[in-house]
Amino acid sequence: MEDLALYAVIAIALAFDFTNGFHDAANSIATVVATRVLTPRLAVVWAATFNFIAFLIFKTAVASTIAKGVVTQDVLSIGVVFAGLIGAITWNLVTYYMGLPSSSSHALVGGIVGAAVAKSGFSAVLSDGLSKIAVFIVLAPLIGLAVAFIFMIIVLQLAARFHNVDQLNRGFRRLQLVSAGAYSLGHGGNDAQKTMGVILALLIATHKVAATSDVPLWVVLAAHSAIALGTLSGGWRVVHTLGTRITKLQPSGGVAAESAAAATLFFVSAHGIPVSTTHTITGAIVGVGSIQRLSAVRWGVAGRVLWAWVLTIPGAAIVSALAYLVVRAF
Amino acid sequence: MDRRAIFFLGAGALSAVIIPETDAELRWVPTVLAAIYVVLAAASYLDWRSGNR
Numbered sequence: 419m420e421d422l423a424l425y426a427v428i429a430i431a432l433a434f435d436f437t438n439g440f441h442d443a444a445n446s447i448a449t450v451v452a453t454r455v456l457t458p459r460l461a462v463v464w465a466a467t468f469n470f471i472a473f474l475i476f477k478t479a480v481a482s483t484i485a486k487g488v489v490t491q492d493v494l495s496i497g498v499v500f501a502g503l504i505g506a507i508t509w510n511l512v513t514y515y516m517g518l519p520s521s522s523s524h525a526l527v528g529g530i531v532g533a534a535v536a537k538s539g540f541s542a543v544l545s546d547g548l549s550k551i552a553v554f555i556v557l558a559p560l561i562g563l564a565v566a567f568i569f570m571i572i573v574l575q576l577a578a579r580f581h582n583v584d585q586l587n588r589g590f591r592r593l594q595l596v597s598a599g600a601y602s603l604g605h606g607g608n609d610a611q612k613t614m615g616v617i618l619a620l621l622i623a624t625h626k627v628a629a630t631s632d633v634p635l636w637v638v639l640a641a642h643s644a645i646a647l648g649t650l651s652g653g654w655r656v657v658h659t660l661g662t663r664i665t666k667l668q669p670s671g672g673v674a675a676e677s678a679a680a681a682t683l684f685f686v687s688a689h690g691i692p693v694s695t696t697h698t699i700t701g702a703i704v705g706v707g708s709i710q711r712l713s714a715v716r717w718g719v720a721g722r723v724l725w726a727w728v729l730t731i732p733g734a735a736i737v738s739a740l741a742y743l744v745v746r747a748f
Numbered sequence: 749m750d751r752r753a754i755f756f757l758g759a760g761a762l763s764a765v766i767i768p769e770t771d772a773e774l775r776w777v778p779t780v781l782a783a784i785y786v787v788l789a790a791a792s793y794l795d796w797r798s799g800n801r
Contacts, residue, residue: 549769553770553778561781564785
């Protein structure tokens, strides 16, 4: 019976990864679509491919943080992880239908924390691990913004020396394929690992693997497949918000934004920090937009995004805490 | 007044506030970021001032 419950929750974790695909992964291609370098259909295939092959490049430090660094190991059970996933998925779906680019990653962290607190109180929370994640909730978009701004200064300096504008634009359009691919790699490397972390936590809780164990290969492949399939399924509402409504992008801006966000994601993944890919690319897009003037950034939309960010962890935590209480009643 | 410089100064201040909350191993990240934002704020202000002359 326990095995059946375990497989069912693993399936839900992969479904969460899939929803992450259509909710978050679409951000990978927002700028490529906005600058019309690729059609939406091709862009989605491009992003999904790089999401999938990210497992060849990144280790599993982020997965270990999720499995072992957010709540104490003894509180983890099939019920807690199940309730955490329900909270995160519910939050993702609500914000998806509202067209809000909130963070699946923070929904997941909030979901697990909420369910763990409902089971054992606040002593179940590992404050060091949670504060590391919380610090980078703020830092990731700030890094993306600063790096994108600096990249844009370099791009504009290069452009000023170039007299053939059409040729320059063609060059940037080609470069955007590379930067979008790099960003999708970074995204797959960070986001798919969160699901790996959840599954690893389940396997440890049910004693299928040792507490010191690394992520099994089948879990790595399953998580990357799920996120890639989710990306293939779309997520156009969020693409539209990020790609066209925060600021209007040219190919050069797309290259700068994606490269900055990719560099940020490569860095945090190497340090095992789960961050929001949505936060990171939004920060980078704002950085590109503000190279001209701050009024180029549509702050009303950015503010709406900010509210979704602020509410995500507590919102998902409350939903998952309620879900845990229901699970326990049965 | 140059709103972009104020925005960058705010981002720098936020990065600086986070420094003590960050793991010792990664404390250099918000420190460098705060310094970058201060430089960007200064550059933005100088750019704005030269544009208004």
